[in-house]
Amino acid sequence: MAMRTTRKANYPQWYQEVVSEADMAENSSSPGCMVIKAWGYGIWERIQRVMDEQIKETGHENYYFPMFIPLSFFQKEADHVEGFAKEMAVVTHSRLVNEDGKLKPSSPLDEPLIVRPTSETIIADSFSKWVKSYRDLPILLNQWANVVRWEMRPRLFLRTREFLWQEGHTVHANAKEAEDETKRMLEVYRDVSENALAMPVLVGKKPEHEKFPGAIDTYCIEAMMQDGKALQAGTSHFLGQNFAKSADIKFVNQNNAQEYAYTSSWGVSTRLIGGVIMCHADDDGMVVPPCIAPYQIVIVPIFKKPEDKEKVSAYIENLQKQLKNQTSFGEKIRVKVDSRDKPSVDKSWEWIRKGAPMVCEIGPRDVDNNGLMLKERIYLNTPEGKKIMNSDEFVANVGKRLEELQHQMYEKAKARLEQNIRTDITSPEDFAAYFANSNEWIEDGKQGKVAFVRGKWCGDTATEEILKSMKITIRCIPFDQSGTTGKCLLTGKEATLDVIYARSY
Amino acid sequence: MAMRTTRKANYPQWYQEVVSEADMAENSSSPGCMVIKAWGYGIWERIQRVMDEQIKETGHENYYFPMFIPLSFFQKEADHVEGFAKEMAVVTHSRLVNEDGKLKPSSPLDEPLIVRPTSETIIADSFSKWVKSYRDLPILLNQWANVVRWEMRPRLFLRTREFLWQEGHTVHANAKEAEDETKRMLEVYRDVSENALAMPVLVGKKPEHEKFPGAIDTYCIEAMMQDGKALQAGTSHFLGQNFAKSADIKFVNQNNAQEYAYTSSWGVSTRLIGGVIMCHADDDGMVVPPCIAPYQIVIVPIFKKPEDKEKVSAYIENLQKQLKNQTSFGEKIRVKVDSRDKPSVDKSWEWIRKGAPMVCEIGPRDVDNNGLMLKERIYLNTPEGKKIMNSDEFVANVGKRLEELQHQMYEKAKARLEQNIRTDITSPEDFAAYFANSNEWIEDGKQGKVAFVRGKWCGDTATEEILKSMKITIRCIPFDQSGTTGKCLLTGKEATLDVIYARSY
The missing domain is CATH 3.30.930.10 (Bira Bifunctional Protein; Domain 2)
Structure with a gap:
């Protein structure tokens, strides 16, 4: 949704x-x-x-x-x-x-x-x-x-x-x-x-x-x-x-x-x-990296009949206790049971919007099967986004799994960064043409219309005005310099410094 | 000192x-x-x-x-x-x-x-x-x-x-x-x-x-x-x-x-x-309750000859490791090794002034004896203030000992409080005479010249002026009311409320 x-x-x-x-x-x-x-x-x-x-x-x-x-x-x-x-x-x-x-x-x-x-x-x-x-x-x-x-x-x-x-x-x-x-x-x-x-x-x-x-x-x-x-x-x-x-x-x-x-x-x-x-974050809302999530796991009880409440609650209490004894990122896992008086589907969606890394839905049938329904936030819209899990297995692996999810978030962002640093723009004309475009959302795995350019800069103070008029900035002079000589992307002059050009917040 | x-x-x-x-x-x-x-x-x-x-x-x-x-x-x-x-x-x-x-x-x-x-x-x-x-x-x-x-x-x-x-x-x-x-x-x-x-x-x-x-x-x-x-x-x-x-x-x-x-x-x-x-705090400086001390134990290495340095340092490093694995107040113990290039006697005094609950001095001879010299801050000026201890014994009991020291600090302060709430002052004259004195330091175990008075208050707004002129205040109306009737200590009127009178910060 x-x-x-x-x-x-x-x-x-x-x-x-x-x-x-x-x-x-x-x-x-x-x-x-x-x-x-x-x-x-x-x-x-x-x-x-x-x-x-x-x-x-x-x-x-x-x-x-x-x-x-x-x-x-x-x-x-x-x-x-x-x-x-x-x-x-x-x-x-x-x-x-x-x-x-x-x-x-x-x-x-x-x-x-x-x-x-x-x-x-x-x-x-x-x-x-x-x-x-x-x-x-x-x-x-x-x-x-x-x-x-x-x-x-x-x-x-x-x-x-x-x-x-x-x-x-x-x-x-x-x-x-x-x-x-x-x-x-x-x-x-x-x-x-x-x-x-x-x-x-x-x-x-x-x-x-x-x-x-x-x-x-x-x-x-x-x-x-x-x-x-x-x-x-x-x-x-x-x-x-x-x-x-x-x-x-x-x-x-x-x-x-x-x-x-x-x-x-x-x-x-x-x-x-x-x-x-x-x-x-994505089109479903926030996505919080597990390492900094206030709650890494949110448990949402599901029951329609009041007589199921006690059964589900007792099971969840026990599960919560076990989860709290697990560690992830070198610390005790942070678990929240959302027992507010609200429809469970609304509660699940709230936590998805908030980007809690894992949401566990637990109803009477899960209790009977010693199981739970796990929703991993970053896989929400994929076939693996919802998994029926055995509780013991879940508890045993959850610490490591949270670290894996974190790693996968990093890898995805890293791929986006790497795919979107253009290094093939070498003339002021091509550079100007590139930044004539507006920034827009970059789909995962694709190259965006506008992102970062890594290229030469002559260092002249006059280039400040050019940058301003193009509404771009030099983000940094990376530590890893190539040492090569080329054309300054702003003035066309001979230049050796490699810099990162981009629009910015 | x-x-x-x-x-x-x-x-x-x-x-x-x-x-x-x-x-x-x-x-x-x-x-x-x-x-x-x-x-x-x-x-x-x-x-x-x-x-x-x-x-x-x-x-x-x-x-x-x-x-x-x-x-x-x-x-x-x-x-x-x-x-x-x-x-x-x-x-x-x-x-x-x-x-x-x-x-x-x-x-x-x-x-x-x-x-x-x-x-x-x-x-x-x-x-x-x-x-x-x-x-x-x-x-x-x-x-x-x-x-x-x-x-x-x-x-x-x-x-x-x-x-x-x-x-x-x-x-x-x-x-x-x-x-x-x-x-x-x-x-x-x-x-x-x-x-x-x-x-x-x-x-x-x-x-x-x-x-x-x-x-x-x-x-x-x-x-x-x-x-x-x-x-x-x-x-x-x-x-x-x-x-x-x-x-x-x-x-x-x-x-x-x-x-x-x-x-x-x-x-x-x-x-x-x-x-x-x-x-x-006391006349030697600050005294920090172990529960809120940034460091509960400070280790000060003592060596005169450079060749002793390595021996003492290795021993301390090992001791520190063991101490850090102990818990007190439900948390890992906080230990600091003060290895600054300064005379050790100055360092010890610095930590006493700061009120670190325990200072351990360790020299080559302590290393040979698997021991240490323990200074407990609250016992500094007593015969038990300095103790030569066996290291293993120290480590084994330190968590509990810190909690004991905390408790003893509380008991001491509690005794001072209890000994210094006067309840025997019942007339405005005696009350005025009592607060005609200035506040001064109350020696441990003794009753001070001026402290708290628990007595009656009629609640009239006019009493505000009397309080101001006497430079005292009503600290609170304690939850535990006696329900008795007596004379307001400010006006002499009949009154039922028990209040705490005192000078204040």
Whole structure:
């Protein structure tokens, strides 16, 4: 039972419909902000869990810094403020008063405060107090927080004025360590994205004009959505001494000389959930990778006669207990029994729309046969989509099966990515003709009309204008460079850099 | 090695020193806000874990709502806005512009936004969209978030402009269910406070003038600090139909009639960490209850000769592996090996200051004896504070021992609380004489000069002024009422209500 809108018919509308039908999030009365609902937040909690573990395993500790940043802190780093000045929420008063029955701001602040769009400046301020000697380095920290960027065209998960993220911030005694850290965390992002989210990514460096404001180098992971557009799924910045200089983070080095420290920062956000949707969901709704599904298995009891209720419930309770003792992805399996007072067919469809990896329907006849009816979400519309299973067999293999389903999701997305990076476009004319097309849904196993092009770029700043006029972007300069020489796809000039061109979210 | 300031010498200064020596938090350059550092945040993460589990077990799901609340939402509930109007951060602009080299707020908003001091109004707005029929009820949700109240006298953990908390919000079809929910969550708070934080509390209802702005009834848990002052550690509010009426949360009931719903809300915050400090820390620094300690055991290697390093390290690695396989409080034990390049005596003291429940020092001789030197934090200054232990025996019993230490912390705090609730003060004169004293540190096992008084209250509104002038408060009307009649300790009038009087944080 496909949703009202299919991917082919209207991809952006399909996206909104998936979010809404899966009850993951909705627009709020607070302009440009979203309400993240239980299923959406549950996915975020799973992503947090996996990411947090890796962040801690790589030696970082969680801190929490104020969300209000004094305006003057932004005065210090010119590029940084330029990058964010147009989208800042500014707190100017600390009180409301009632004037003639109307509430008005009162008690103006001496210095306006900015609600953090990112925390480099306020954290650098703390670093400047903490760092005295090379013995204090490195400092490796992370925070989970909300941030604000005043988006004018908000879109659930992808672009909202407030969003949730983690931001890592580190200080090092030399450039190499800071750069290594930047790349280490990019690798963590790649790993989590590919292994927990089943979302394959390209890794590389951003071109100069796409860098984080204030960074020396920005590295990124880029994923391909089902319409061939790119989604920047995470970034990691080598900040050099820029913020150290503006915030005065100095230390005495081993030669007893004062030196500015080197910093890095890196982040991923609730935007990842938008990526997961556009990478995996289908015309029946959301599809959640088992590793990050709030519930991996949902059991729906089926009975018409009240006298069957007890029998079915007892059987399910026992099954649930057995399932909860199984592990998958190194953790206990997450099982939900949906015993709401609602028609079972509606309940099953709700969980399919939400993308629960497995739905088990169990009625009196299944109880008699020690069985169940298994629906695997990713095989929903195939002959194998519904299977009558023996319960013991199901329980014994379920942990491994969930991991297999995850792997199959990854392989499918990986195939789409690989099939849709064009490398055979070598002239500006062919390139322009290719991107004259609009993005549309790419059918599984086929090549889309428009997706990624891997080709040469001369690096001239003038190319920025050409990109803008074509509404495309350079997603990254991949780490794996060919070293060959060819024609820049924008200018026709001789060029050696390989880059990924695409439209993007 | 006591800290510079003891509890007896200067309790408030001692508190600041504990926070700073344990490296838990510090004041930020963002006025009135704190930086929560790794050890403080680690304790918060543990509290979150325990609380979140119980919140979910009682049927609630996590959501996330916008932190910006349109000003007009506050216009709707008069009591609510009156309670918070004086301490609100108001966002009025969405941009900064550079004017003559100075950054200034620009692009004023059509409607100012309030940074949530609490989320009843914005969540009620969502409820009004979600609730149509009695079938949609109850809705049981929670969020983990930052909130802002413009405190003028900030104090780390206890009172900062921004703090972290969870806030539960629920909607019900009738008053009884909403009241039951309010009390159920109060019971969760009591349980977590007593069992995870080892902090005994009194439970009861707030008097009318201490209610949450907009509530019908506010219930609370109140803990006693070591200086006899009370700390409100958590509150749970029965909101009746107040917010339902102001936000139009209506549903069709089973008799097919439209009705306003009933709501509840409840929260605990990072303030709990302040409570844990003032309940358990001592003159040597912080003492963390094992259940919420980021690390329950810290191993400090001791070696002077470089050739001993390998031997000691190998032994510790093996010990750590064994310890990590042990469980305590139903979870794997959290062990840290502190292998920083620093004198071991300094490292041990750092962990004592931080209040790690157990510090194990291990040198070459311990390796030879398959032993270790165990320091249990709560017994630091007693003859049993340092024990040479056999490693195998230590590993075998450590899980249980951590639980014992937790229990002993609870018992000690419980004894202090029980010994310091005066019930023998029955006249306003004696009451005034008692509170003419200042609060000071209460030595273990002794009765303090000032702490709690359990006595009668007539309930007159005029008593508010008397309380203010005496700088005391009614902490709660305990659930366990005696039903007797006596003299109000403030007015001398006949009164039946038993209340808890105390100074408070």
